[in-house]
Amino acid sequence: MPKISTQPQHNGIALIVEDEVTNRMILKALLKKHGYNVIEAENGAEAIQHFKKQSPDIIFMDVMMPVMDGYEAASEIKRLAGDHFVPIIFLTAMSDEKALARCVEVGGDDFLSKPYSFTVLSAKVKAMERIRTLHQDTRMLYSRMQRDEEIAEQVFSGAVIAxxxxxxxxxxxxxxxxxxxxxxxxxxxxxxxxxxxxxxxxxxxxxxxxxxxxxxxxxxxxxxxxxxxxxxxxxxxxxxxxxxxxxxxxxxxxxxxxxxxxxxxxxxxxxxxxxxxxxxxxxxxxxxxxxxxxxxxxxxxxxxxxxxxxxxxxxxxxxxxxxxxxxxxxxxxxxxxxxxxxxxxxxxxxxxxxxxxxxxxxxxxxxxxxxxxxxxxxxxxxxxxxxLPGWESGSHHFVTDGDMPQNLFSHEQPDCIEFQLILYGSQLRQADPVPILINYIQETAGLHEHRRPLFTILTELYINALDHGVLQLDSLLKQGEDGFTNYFQQREQRLEALTEGQIRIGLRIHQNNNSGYIVITVEDSGHGFEFKTLSQHVTNETLYSGRGIMLVKSLVKQLKFFEPGNKAEAIYVWEDKL
Incomplete structure (x- = not known):
């Protein structure tokens, strides 16, 4: 049968700060029964020096002492301890409420009344040990949480903010x-x-x-x-x-x-x-x-x-x-x-x-x-x-007037991909065909580098057909301080009431080695417009009609309208620089 040790468990270092030798001896004997190694100080100044050198786990502090009293010493020790919890139990025979309150204000955690009772001392020591353990556990969990948050914040910054x-x-x-x-x-x-x-x-x-x-x-x-x-x-x-x-x-x-x-x-x-x-x-x-x-x-x-x-x-x-x-x-x-x-x-x-x-x-x-x-x-x-970004020029670029690849329209035309999408009635209110068409172009022709200009061309031609062809909206509505508000309000009202009309969008993609072109046609069921005078409408920078069409014209090799103005055809040409 194994022997059971009768030696007290070692619980750390206890610092007694007391100017009366008798009181120190009594308290030292009681603390040794609890397994503490005991160091002693006669005043607050000595206590601070011992704390710096030996880092005690618990401190018993008298209030009234020569050189430096317990109030000042406790305050300085708590400052030196920082986030580390070192319990301070004040030793006192005082009953004055203000004096006791000041003990708490300077960092005291509990009181032990004179004369000392082993039972009371045991209870208070055990309570301080539980609090110290909880404090250590809390600090460890908080430190772990901070590390986890810092790692997560790096992931967050990279995935969201970057x-x-x-x-x-x-x-x-x-x-x-x-x-x-x-x-x-x-x-x-x-x-x-x-x-x-x-x-x-x-x-x-x-x-x-x-x-x-x-x-x-x-x-x-x-x-x-x-x-x-x-x-x-x-x-x-x-x-x-x-x-x-x-x-x-x-x-x-x-x-x-x-x-x-x-x-x-x-x-x-x-x-x-x-x-x-x-x-x-x-x-x-x-x-x-x-x-x-x-x-x-x-x-x-x-x-x-x-x-x-x-x-x-x-x-x-x-x-x-x-x-x-x-x-x-x-x-x-x-x-x-x-x-x-x-x-x-x-x-x-x-x-x-x-x-x-x-x-x-x-x-x-x-x-x-x-x-x-x-x-x-x-x-x-x-x-x-x-x-806002400009149009990039890099290894992939679109071709406008005067910059036509000579080998593009050869006598032997390359194979092409043709696609047509028609939207009728209420689908014009509910569907947005441009992202679908751009995705189709990327999937079939792999023209990711040309996504932005193609998106702009399709968007402007489709919006022009919907707003001015099917919905019969006048761009002059945009004039004035509240012009855009009025324009979009009427647009939403007419879309809500829309039950008929159609827009037909056609794509024909030709590729030849490192170059190619796309023919984009957009035709609506509206009455058309006077496209021959379009360039006159945009000479005045304060007007808001025709800007989208002129932007399209700057991005394509050719843009033309067919009588009576309800069908547009744009040819977008590209050449990859080698």
Missing amino acids: GNVALEHIRSLLKPASVFSGDLMLTAFAPSHDLHVLLGDFTGHGLAAALGALPTSEVFRSMTAKGFAPQQILFAINNKLHDLLPTGMFLAAQFVKVDHQLDHISIINCGMPDCYLIENESMRLKYEIASKSLPLGIAPDIDFRDDFHHLRVDEGDRVILATDGVTEARDSNGELFGQKRFIEVIRKSDSSSYIMDKLAKDLEAFCQDAPQDDDISVVEVPLIREL
Whole structure:
């Protein structure tokens, strides 16, 4: 039978700080019964030196001592210990409540009354040991959580943030309340060279709130790259989050599309604070866009089309998007920064610099050292030409007039691929054929490098056929301050009422070694238009008719219309540089 040890278990080092020798001897004997190695100090100054040299596990501190009293010594020891928990039990015969309260204020964890009782001492020591163990476990778990969050944050940054574009011009203020932010900023260029910007705010903050960012960014980027419209992108994100997120978690969002012509924006607010369109020179609020739609993820199959605002803009205007963390930021007295103060910052900003510069300074001065309750995110999008991409020229380029490959139209014509798509009646309201056609071209001809110009050509010809051919909309509606709003309102009304009409789109793809051409035809059931005078309509830069067609003309080898103007044919030619 094995022998049972009668020696006390070693529990670490105990420091006794007491100027009375008798009291030290009694307490030392009691602590040795608990298995502690005991070191002694006669005053607070000696206690600090012992703490620095030997790092005791528990300290018993008298209050009234020469040289340095227990209050000062305890305060300094707690400072030196930092995050490491070293329990301090004050030894006292005092009954004064204020004196006892001060013991706690300077870092004391418990009291032991004189004369000492072994039973009471045992209970207090065991309690401190449990607290110390819990504190160590908590520190270990917290440290592990921080490491996990740092690793996850690197993955998050690479998967979500790294894909953003135009950041050299878009200014943002992103201040998470913890390692992870529940706020999300996404930017991407569509094939048409439109810019899509999404600012979102998931319920709560931290890692749990950030989990929804991955599927959101995946849908946003993939659908933008394929050329889907903003309302279709939001529809897909909403359904994705509704399927994935738990009840009570959702994404409030603001989404803005900057048109490649830089003449209008399309913007929607889904459960967020107001966003703003700012006039450049005067810093006047041209529009305040309030929330009209539900946040994403609450209900399935939300139709966002009617909730978009289509606003005319001038070059140099700015769009300001913000989460509620800005207006709900607090100072040390609990006062909110508020919407009024936010708007005042915008109005008083210098038109020659970013609004974000002044806002960041004012927010910091207002909040100072007050704790941050929520993630703070603001995005400023300047509507300038440099914001949008130009047409690249590289190893793959499109060919316009005067730059025709001589070997393209040889007498022996290469094999071709031909495809035709016809949309009738209500399908013109529901379907967006351009992403389908672009995907077909890429799958059959592998023309990924030409995706953007081809998308622009197809989009402009299709929109021209739908708006002006089938729906009979007049571009003159776009004139005036609210012109784009009125135009898109009438467009939606006529689409809702549409039951007849058709658009026929044809593609014929010819490839020959390192060059080729695509013949694109778009024909609608409308009455046509006076295409012979088209070039006259776009000489005035303030007019909004014919710009899309002239853009197409700049991208293709040949563009022609057939009488009575309801059929267009464009020939896009490319040659790969070797």
